[in-house]
Amino acid sequence: xxxxxxxxxxxxxxxxxxxxxxxxIEIEEAEIYGLLGKNGAGKTTTIxxxxxxxxxxxxxxxxxxxxxxxxxxxxxxxxxVVPQDLTTDADLKGIENLRMIAxxxxxxxxxxxxxxxxxxxxxxxxxxxDRYVSQYSGGMRKRLELxxxxxxxxxxxxxxxxxxxxxxxxxxxxxxxxxxxxxxLGVTIILTSHYLEEVxxxxxxxxxxxxxxxxxxxxxxxxxxxxxxxxxxxxFQSKEEADLARAYPGALNAxxxxxxxxxxxxxxxxxxxxxxxxxxxxxxxxPLTINVxxxxxxxxxxxxxxxxxxxxxxxxxxxRMMQNVRRLR
Amino acid sequence: MSGLAxxxxxxxxxxxxxxxxxxxxxxxxxxxxxxxxxAFDISKFGGPFVSSFFDGAPDYITYMIxxxxxxxxxxxxxxxxxxxxxxxxxxxxxxxxxxxxxxxxIVFSRIIASVVRIIVQVVILIAIALIIPDGLKISHSFxxxxxxxxxxxxxxxxxxxxxxxxxxxIRMTRMETIMGIxxxxxxxLMFASYALFPPDLMxxxxxxxxxxxxxxxxxxxxxxxxxxxxxxxxxxxxxxxYMIYLFILxxxxxxLVYFVSESGIKE
Ligand SMILES: Nc1ncnc2c1ncn2[C@@H]1O[C@H](COP(=O)(O)OP(=O)(O)O)[C@@H](O)[C@H]1O
Ligand SMILES: [Mg+2]
Numbered sequence: 001x002x003x004x005x006x007x008x009x010x011x012x013x014x015x016x017x018x019x020x021x022x023x024x025i026e027i028e029e030a031e032i033y034g035l036l037g038k039n040g041a042g043k044t045t046t047i048x049x050x051x052x053x054x055x056x057x058x059x060x061x062x063x064x065x066x067x068x069x070x071x072x073x074x075x076x077x078x079x080x081v082v083p084q085d086l087t088t089d090a091d092l093k094g095i096e097n098l099r100m101i102a103x104x105x106x107x108x109x110x111x112x113x114x115x116x117x118x119x120x121x122x123x124x125x126x127x128x129x130d131r132y133v134s135q136y137s138g139g140m141r142k143r144l145e146l147x148x149x150x151x152x153x154x155x156x157x158x159x160x161x162x163x164x165x166x167x168x169x170x171x172x173x174x175x176x177x178x179x180x181x182x183x184x185l186g187v188t189i190i191l192t193s194h195y196l197e198e199v200x201x202x203x204x205x206x207x208x209x210x211x212x213x214x215x216x217x218x219x220x221x222x223x224x225x226x227x228x229x230x231x232x233x234x235x236f237q238s239k240e241e242a243d244l245a246r247a248y249p250g251a252l253n254a255x256x257x258x259x260x261x262x263x264x265x266x267x268x269x270x271x272x273x274x275x276x277x278x279x280x281x282x283x284x285x286x287p288l289t290i291n292v293x294x295x296x297x298x299x300x301x302x303x304x305x306x307x308x309x310x311x312x313x314x315x316x317x318x319x320r321m322m323q324n325v326r327r328l329r
Numbered sequence: 330m331s332g333l334a335x336x337x338x339x340x341x342x343x344x345x346x347x348x349x350x351x352x353x354x355x356x357x358x359x360x361x362x363x364x365x366x367x368a369f370d371i372s373k374f375g376g377p378f379v380s381s382f383f384d385g386a387p388d389y390i391t392y393m394i395x396x397x398x399x400x401x402x403x404x405x406x407x408x409x410x411x412x413x414x415x416x417x418x419x420x421x422x423x424x425x426x427x428x429x430x431x432x433x434x435i436v437f438s439r440i441i442a443s444v445v446r447i448i449v450q451v452v453i454l455i456a457i458a459l460i461i462p463d464g465l466k467i468s469h470s471f472x473x474x475x476x477x478x479x480x481x482x483x484x485x486x487x488x489x490x491x492x493x494x495x496x497x498x499i500r501m502t503r504m505e506t507i508m509g510i511x512x513x514x515x516x517x518l519m520f521a522s523y524a525l526f527p528p529d530l531m532x533x534x535x536x537x538x539x540x541x542x543x544x545x546x547x548x549x550x551x552x553x554x555x556x557x558x559x560x561x562x563x564x565x566x567x568x569x570x571y572m573i574y575l576f577i578l579x580x581x582x583x584x585l586v587y588f589v590s591e592s593g594i595k596e
Contacts, residue, residue, distance in 0.1 A: 051427045053596055076429040083427075085420030091343045103335035104428040148424065 001065070002026045003156060003188045004050065008059035011045050011212075019045040021212035022059065027190060032182055034203030035192040036301070038309055042212035043192035044084050047160045050190070051081045064155055077105065080154030080187070082145050084161045088133050094120070094144050095129040098151055105152040112151070119147040122184065123177050139170035146177060150185070157181070159191045163198060175201050194309055196297040206297075208304050215304040220297060227295040227303060228252070230269035232276070234287040236260045241285045248279055269294070332430025333438055340412070340442030350408075354450050358401045362458050365525075366390030366465075383527050386556050391466050394458055395551030396524025399486055399544050401454065402447045403518060406490030407511045409443035410498035417502060423596055436499065436590040440491040447487035448480065470558035478572070479554050485575040486547035492582035499593050524548040543578055546571040 004027040011020040020042045027033045035043050048054045050061060052072045061068040066075050088097045095116060102112035120126045123143040128136065136144065142162065149157055162178065163171040179202065182189055193199050199206050200220050207217040216223065229252050236242045242260045250272055254264035266272040269292045280286060293299075301309050344350050366389060386392035413436065416422045425435050458465035498507055519525070521535060522544035528536040539545050550571045553564055560568055 048596070053423055053426045073429055076427060079427070081424075081427040083420065083423045085423060087421050087424035089339065089343075089421055091346070092339065096339075096342070100335045100339055101424070101428065104332050104425075104430050106331065
């Protein structure tokens, strides 16, 4: 049985924005599921609906057997949430924030303290539990947020942009923590991100979301494979040479890219490139430059959404993001 | 009610760790006590005749302390609303909303913490009023029962104000709005009441309005206890009716906060 299954989940905000549009996804137990999409694609709205923070306009979801519309209270007990915005109180100590959350779930104090100690250990914050959150660095604050979602030993953990606003180093450390958590606690993780590398690194399965709709779902490998083939780009001295190369019979397709440039797709560049070179040599042509590109999620994303991921940021998102960044400093 | 205790503890912790809140809450009433309390000398107007206008208070500070304490509740109550908006703006509210706690405990915790703050401020203010020269003169027949009744009056009025401001804040995202509303209502609430002036000094429409103002109910109840301690029959019935009004309004507020926040508190 799947852990989460949505049925035409839809959210239309009061302003009329259709943020999530008949979403149907299915998430398996103990997997890391990545929701990849640009800013404004509807990731946060999806997470907020699935975590009972906002009401869907229509549609429903079944979460570990519970009905999202009817069993909110029960769902809240078995999920852990790390929202996109910071939720810890900077005026309290790390441990006080965690204890307050434990009290929300009526966890007895001694059990809670044991759990909190373990969690602080996992994210290397043991020495910081007794310090005020206002003294934490941005990365530490995000780590604290991460374990805030784990206090109640949830079956499902929702992570909304867990590395938003962090620098590259801190981000890859965060990935390690997330992987450790999945391994040690066996929890199902739903992760949203607009960083391709992040979902590529972490997720077992990915869905690409755009304008509130799922465009494609699969493992990172299968998505890349679905693009079929590597792209080889070669530059020549003249258009005549380029035309000669374009006629190479082993290409899936080939086209001129610029005056004396050829872009061709081949099944597998490792075996095809030597053949191309000897084909050209026989005709006394040699390329000036050769570039080989194996498919990456970048291309997958481009293929399905028609734009690259770091395109246009919508202003409201940007404002919130900056607010977050400021608070992370 | 699940979530109420940890959320209330959080509010109180934040408050006592930051003395600025306490100082800000005390600043204005202390000025009032020191300036107004000693600036107006009832006896200058001449004898027991004028004093009778002021419920028989020996001096103005003794007359108005009930009003000052009530207004302190009004101002401090505003912060329970502000704190709700603050949590929403920072994103902290999102954590509460996805936790298995009663939605209304998010609001009730603010109100309870606010009432605690007000009680502490009231105790400090009374102490200040007592120690300053020519300060507050509490009746000789004032007993522990009177003290408890006074606390009950303060408790109810601060609960009422904190609830009003919290209900306003339940759907609000802007701090400025609640401050604007507060500024709009504070002065009329204060002056259209028996907090600072006795009804006999008011034009009749104003004293009619003031009769229905909860600020009057609380100010008068506290005042009667402080000036007389041991209440006579007619004083007792006035006092009892004000306390009953306060009680009924408190119950209405509890129900209102519960229903509005259970269904209405949103991110
Ligand atoms: N509270 C809101 N009211 C109105 N529109 C909103 C609200 N929150 C988000 N939106 C809009 O819904 C769309 C999806 O937003 P969001 O779910 O935050 O996307 P993402 O998390 O993928 O960046 C955007 O167009 C955004 O502007
Ligand atoms: Mg988002």
